[in-house]
Amino acid sequence: MNRILAASLLGLSLATSSLAHAEPVKIGVITTLSGGGAGLGIDMRDAFTLAIKQSGNKDVELVIEDDAQKPELAVQIAEKMIQGDKVDLMTGIIWSNLAMAVVPNAVAQDVIYLSPNAGPSALAGANCNPNYFNVAYQNDNFHEAMGQYANKDYKNAFILAPNYPAGKDALTGFKRYYKGALAGEIYTQVGQTDYAAEIAQIRASGADTVYFFLPGGMGIAFMKQYAQSGVNIPVMGPGFSFSQDVLPAIGDAALGVKNSATWSKDLDNEANKKFVEAFKAEYKRLPSIYAAQSWDTANLILAALSKASVKDKDAFRAALKAADFKSVRGKFTFNNNNHPIQNIYVREVVKEDDGVLTNKIIATAFEDHKDAYADKCSM
Amino acid sequence: MFTALLIEQLLNGLQLGVMLFLMAAGLTLIFGVMGLINLAHGSLYMIGAFACATVAAATGSFWIGLIASLAAAAGVGAIIEVAVIRRLYDRDHLDQVLATFALILILSEGARWLFGSFPLYLDIPPMLQGAVPLPGGGQYQLYRLAIIGVGIAVAIGLYLLIARTRLGMRIRAGESDREMIGALGVDIGTLYTVVFALGAALAGLAGALVGALQSVQVGMGEPVLILAFVVIVIGGIGSIKGALVGAVIVGVVDTMGRFLLPSVLALTMPASQATTIGAALASMLIYVVMALILAFRPSGLFSAQS
Structure with missing residues (x-):
């Protein structure tokens, strides 16, 4: 095809x-x-x-x-x-x-x-x-924004991401700006679809928030299982975990979740x-x-x-x-390293009048944000 | 708190095991009776999930969707058996692998053509929403408990079917000597179609049950298929009992490994390093277990062809 x-x-x-x-x-x-x-x-x-x-x-x-x-x-x-x-x-x-x-x-x-x-x-x-x-x-950017935003309400975060370069960049980025303690840090397999073991650890961790980076089908599976698990620690993530491609499949479980992105429909x-x-x-x-x-x-x-x-x-x-x-x-x-300098926003998942789930910008986390690696680049 | 966590993780392992059993039972039955390696078993799992999601969305009832998933997977299984698989019984395993691999590609692209590439929505039925309290102060998702229940019921049902019914007798006879039961006047063609459809229906059931928990999308069957093969190799190819034991071993080892390895490693190294290495080790743990079991019992724990 x-x-x-x-x-x-x-x-x-x-x-x-x-x-x-x-x-x-x-x-x-x-x-x-x-x-x-x-x-x-x-x-x-x-x-x-x-x-x-x-x-x-x-x-x-x-x-x-x-x-x-x-x-x-x-x-x-x-x-x-x-x-x-x-x-x-x-x-x-x-x-x-x-x-x-x-x-x-x-x-x-x-x-x-x-x-x-x-x-x-x-x-x-x-x-x-x-x-x-x-x-x-740069992979860290969205997560830096959420790390910054998390400082406002949370002091003990549980963080998880898949075990591949973007997953490691994600948690590094989050920790760069987040000042509170970590209740736990997990790397899951790329393409994993069952998160029962991770959710059990989240439940036992005593965290006050969960930050997860799971793009595509991984995020759908995680959110659906999390919503059913009886754990009610608030979640947040980068825009990828709540992007338009996955929102319909996650359903109402995503409503009200905060996530960071450089772009939003509105x-x-x-x-x-x-x-x-x-x-x-x-x-x-x-x-x-x-x-x-x-x-x-x-x-x-x-x-x-x-x-x-x-x-x-x-x-x-x-x-x-x-x-x-x-x-x-x-x-x-x-920027000098050919990576963007741009604003990063915090969005919230909302339901529009026609019942479609989408994101709405609620705050600006960073203005003209540069990545943390640019000064190591000799260009 | 740790006891509660441990109980919860054991249940998670059991639930994963039971789900793998539904897949592995069909796979091992088909191999045991017909001597066929069916790589397309994962596609039947996907068909079950898609049928359930589509029918549940159209009718608003998960239960009708579940019945549809059984019917769709069994139906597609029977059609595949009659149209393709039947021609492969006398060929060697390489031909079977090639043909059933082609079926994976055809069924995946077919599903993409019909349903698109974006994941479908399938939710847990209202009756099974939420969590129930566990001894030790924890909580456990009700739906996962229901999956464990379904798995145990299927295991008992399969045992009764094979040990107590005429069909079961023929299946057992087919496993021990294919030519002989043909010579005794049993319609071997129909028996093969029925066994294949039964295996397919179990895979479809697993797909529908798991689809509500995870995401319903093209290609969802292949990762599970690999685990199901590990299960039947550990359990002994052709043995339903082996499939059950193997599935529970794989489920529990995989879950406990993912949960315990990083914390054990954290005792000897920095936390973030321990999580990375622990995650990597955990993902290969079941293969290590498989290698160990095969080293001591080369034909699996309960081999039917002894």
């Missing part, structure tokens, strides 16, 4: 590019379109293709492949895209462990990679690279209104944060393409770094 889609997009763009004389640009998109994490990747892909479609830019050719959330598969696809398809740019990876497997190798071959989601700390500090642009966040700016409308009209569902970040990534690329040729790497990198595009997150600039 994905191959057919990629092939037809390829065919379409080949057909049209013979009419236009501008240089064609080939973008390789590796994302998760099957398995438990597919909801995230599909939102990523849909927003990206929609942004390109709406721009009317006929020179952009997309090669889309499914990584099935498997690092070894992602590496193979990346090699094929770089060596075989000769892509100019790459993007799309959702998961940090996959990003760690693909990105260092790709940027070393002078391919520019733009991350629409994962932001592992290992790529933000000493190993930053001029070919690596993170349009989403963020008041022109670009965001246009994005939410366009996404809803095209796909008949609300966009998630993954869709928002991907939309920004596509628009950043389009903006840079209008200023410089992708064949002139130096000029194109400079054009990307200028970040001269209308972000759905409002103000957006790149």
Whole structure:
């Protein structure tokens, strides 16, 4: 299916590019379109293709492949895209462990990679690279915001995250700003679906709040089991745990939960209104944060393409770094390590009049927030 | 407080074990009677969950959904047996693995095509919402207790079916000598279809029960399938009793490992390091147990083919 889609997009763009004389640009998109994490990747892909479609830019050719959330598969696809398809740019990876497997190798071959989601700390500090642009966040950021926010009400937090790079960054980020004590700290397996053992430990821990980072299906399973367990310690998390892709499946158990994000559907700016409308009209569902970040990534690329040729790497990198595009997150600039400087908000899960669960911004945790690794980067 | 935690974790282990038993029972029955390795068993689990979620959403009743999950999984199981599996009994295991792996891909993509990639919503029935108090001051989720109850009931039911009924007699005969019961005039084709559908229905039941607890999504069956294979290897391939014992061992070892290893390691190293290493060790613990058991009993604890 994905191959057919990629092939037809390829065919379409080949057909049209013979009419236009501008240089064609080939973008390789590796994302998760099957398995438990597919909801995230599909939102990523849909927003990206929609942004390109709406721009009317006929020179952009997309090669889309499914990584099935498997690092070894992602590496193979990346090699094929770089060596075989000769892509100019790459993007799309959702998961940090996959990003760690693909990105260092790709940027070393002078391919520019733009991350629409994962932001592992290992790529933000000493190993930053001029070919690596993170349009989403550094992994620690959302968690730092929640750590900061937790100081207001809580003194004894129980924290848990999956055992992979983003999970470790998550808890590191939370602890960087959180000043209270820790009632417990657990790393769960990636893709785990039963949290009974962890919930039992939470119950016994005497914590006054639970902070969890469990994206995709993991968070759905955790929240449903937690709501039924009889434990009534309040939970909170980063936006990923309560994103639009998982809220319908969690149901009312999520109501009132606080979570942090750089974006929300109700963020008041022109670009965001246009994005939410366009996404809803095209796909008949609300966009998630993954869709928002991907939309920004596509628009950043389009903006840079209008200023410089992708064949002139130096000029194109400079054009990307200028970040001269209308972000759905409002103000957006790149730090020295090519990671964003942006606001981070605290959101609350609410039910709209039509019964749809969604998020609403209730506070700003950080303004113009930078990540903690930027000063270790020599760029 | 620690006693309460321990009791709760033991129950968690038992619940995981019972759920694995529902999967492993079908798998081991199919292998025992037909000599077939069925990798698509996880897809039947997924079909059960999807059928339950869809019907429960349409009718508003979890119980009708549960019946639908049994019917859908058994129905799809029977169709698969007649259309595909029947041609594989005389082939070697590699062909069976290839064909049933293809079935996984077909069924997963089929489910994605029908239901989309986003997880479906399936909630616990109102009757089983909430938690009940435990001795020692703890609390335990009522629904998990219900799963344990269903698992025990299925185990007893299977025992009675196999030990006391005519169908059970044929299944036992099929396990010991396939050609002979065919020669004695038993319609072996129908027997195979019935056994396959029975195994599929148990997998579908497990999927529906767990779907309400976790999330109903494409690909949910494969992680469970791997554990179910560990269970039947530990228990002895073809043995229902082995599947029950193996499932409870895997469930309890896995849960207790995840819970105890990090705290034990924390006695000798910094806490955050202990949680990381403990989590890594816990995830391989059941495989270590499997290797140990196989070292002493190479054909599993209760091998049927002794």
